Amino acid sequence: MSIVARQRLYRERAAFGLIDDIGGVATLLLAILGLAGLYAPLLAAIATIIFGVALLVQGRTLLTLYTQASVEAAASASAFGVSVRFAVVLLGAAGAALGVLSLLDFNSAMLTPVASIMFGAGLVLSGISIWHLNAIRRASAKGGESLKDIVANHMVFDSLSVQIFAGLAAIILGVLAASGATYDLTFNLVALLMLGSALVLKGGSLNAILLSFMRPA
Template sequence: MSMSFREATTQENAAVYGGLVDAVGGIATIVLAVVGLAGVNPQLFASIATIVFGVALLIQGGTMLSEYAQIIFPAGSQSSTVEHFGGGSLSAVFLVGAAGIVLGVLALLGISPPALTQIAAIAFGTALVLSSNAVWQLYVLRHAAAKSETTQSQSFGGEFLASEMASGSAGIQSLAGLGAIVLGVLAVAGASNDVVLNLVALLALGATLVLTGSTLSTTVLSFMRPWSSQA
């Protein structure tokens, strides 16, 4: 009994830390984009920001997939929800993060830096649009799993905050992803100041990642206390 409690706590802590790492990665992306927009070697900082964002997106995809697996697979009675809450979009996030790292490294090595970072921005935006509902769906699954394990009503404030943040982040993430796609396409099409457009797209993506990471941590934390009290 104590062993299962310790394992669940470790997985939840990993998710919380994963959300915090996402937020830190988003902040780092914002800083790098701002420095580039200030005129300090814009293309170099765009390449570095692409790598940093790719790493953060890779961590986010892995963290979310781990959370989905933790909730869905142990609950045999909830097998009917697996199709509805599929992890296809999260797998895309994971793969896009890895591809973004490769593109950023190649750009940093001087292989068509503008084109590669702009393509990475388009891919990042697409991944955010595809996974825009992932945190909200995770909240719904967590809430259903918590209700099946306990009949007590606990931590109403935390659950309400997590619900509001999860539902709000979905729309913001979609808009930011679409904006990054548009800016990336304009930059690839040869618009003037293409590097600036690329940096603005990375700035918006970084800000969205800060929100998503914070929302993920809040969602996990809002359910940790009720589950831990049953050990």
């Protein structure tokens, strides 16, 4: 990858990364406030919108990194790899739309849990995408892995299990909330709490992969 391409990729990740990192923190804080009993339905809808936008941005970043990784590895991007990352974008956009409808009081008790289920699926897919990106990065490494590569590898694997666990847990909690179980709003807020936390961790692993891409050619 040329120096210009590396710098452009770094600037793009910095811009989009700021959005999804803030989105993760905001979702986390809103979920905590909702669990504390402060306008819980309203905050759940707002957190759903914020997380949906953040997941959409994260999916956009994954698409960019996958394209650059394919160039780095001198391989063409597969349709499956692109579709998985595009699915993350769609799930984020659809979840944000459900959050907007919930904010407008269109059956928010059902729509926000459904959005959490979609977000959980998106988080699992993005976790798998990050693992795939890391595998491509390692395969394209020349002359052995540097210290940055080793650090990136550890960060990815340390956060990957947390991301997938949080995604699966959000799906389960979303299903419980959508089924009308007792404390359905609490289930949904806990799901958003876990999703927000995982999004922050996921941003760190993406930054680690990007750091490894910045190594000299």
